[in-house]
Amino acid sequence: IHRAGLSHSESLVPSIQALCSLAGFSLRDLDLVVCMKGPGSFTGLRIGMATAKGIAFGRKTPLVSVPTLDVMAFGHESFSGIVLPIIDARKNSFYTAVYEAGKRTSDYLDLAAEDILPYIGSSQKVLLTGPHGDLFLERLEASGSSHSDQFTLYPDRRNGTGFSLIACGIKHYAEAGADSKAEGPLYIRKSEAELL
Numbered sequence: 001i002h003r004a005g006l007s008h009s010e011s012l013v014p015s016i017q018a019l020c021s022l023a024g025f026s027l028r029d030l031d032l033v034v035c036m037k038g039p040g041s042f043t044g045l046r047i048g049m050a051t052a053k054g055i056a057f058g059r060k061t062p063l064v065s066v067p068t069l070d071v072m073a074f075g076h077e078s079f080s081g082i083v084l085p086i087i088d089a090r091k092n093s094f095y096t097a098v099y100e101a102g103k104r105t106s107d108y109l110d111l112a113a114e115d116i117l118p119y120i121g122s123s124q125k126v127l128l129t130g131p132h133g134d135l136f137l138e139r140l141e142a143s144g145s146s147h148s149d150q151f152t153l154y155p156d157r158r159n160g161t162g163f164s165l166i167a168c169g170i171k172h173y174a175e176a177g178a179d180s181k182a183e184g185p186l187y188i189r190k191s192e193a194e195l196l
Contacts, residue, residue: 012051030061034169036161037065038186039095039108040087045185062178066168067186069097069108072130074164076154077102081125084116088132092139095188096130108188113139122147129154 020026035052038045049065056063072085076099083099089110098106098119106119113136120126128136133153140148 012047016051016055027055027059030055030059032169032173033059033061033063034165034173035063035065036068036071036165037183038068039089039110039188040068042185042187045187049185062173063183064169064173065179065183065185066165066172067108069095069130070104071161071164071168072157073097073099073102073104074168076127076129079125079127081127082120083127083129084120084133085130086128086133086136087130088135089189094132094136094139108186110188112143114143114145117145117147122150124150126151127154128152129157131158133157 033052033056035048036045037049052063052065055061068087069085072087073083076083081100084096085099087095089095093110093112094116095108095110096116097104097108109116109119116136117140128151133151137148137151137153
């Protein structure tokens, strides 16, 4: 796992090259390029998708972009309750969606922690995946919610999305084919520039 913080634009391509070298793999060997499309950081999504599109275009390889929340929910289809991937969206809000038995049952959401509760009900068991489940629980407690006992934090929620991303991408490609050239990031909130 490589965590570049705010320096992805400088480190992404060298990291890809280093990983390929370590694996004894060449970009010429690619059959499919897969990336996450968001929601997430506006700049991070643009950098990631532009890099993936550049590799796919340069190698004449199909590209598939997969919603980030779908990737974070992947692999938990057998959980007998709701799977809720959580990404800190800043401004006291979270990006999330509701998944049951491997199917997304809500829109992609951008809501405060307490405003997510009506989407899951009070009797369901909920598995929190994604990197910010603990922050979500902190915000719920701060809001006075008494529902925290229905939530379970997935222990490996900050890691392990590489395999899920590949599996989701292959599944999407088999079902719907490659992205169109016009495909872009999935934004569920307007950028700061659009809000001004």
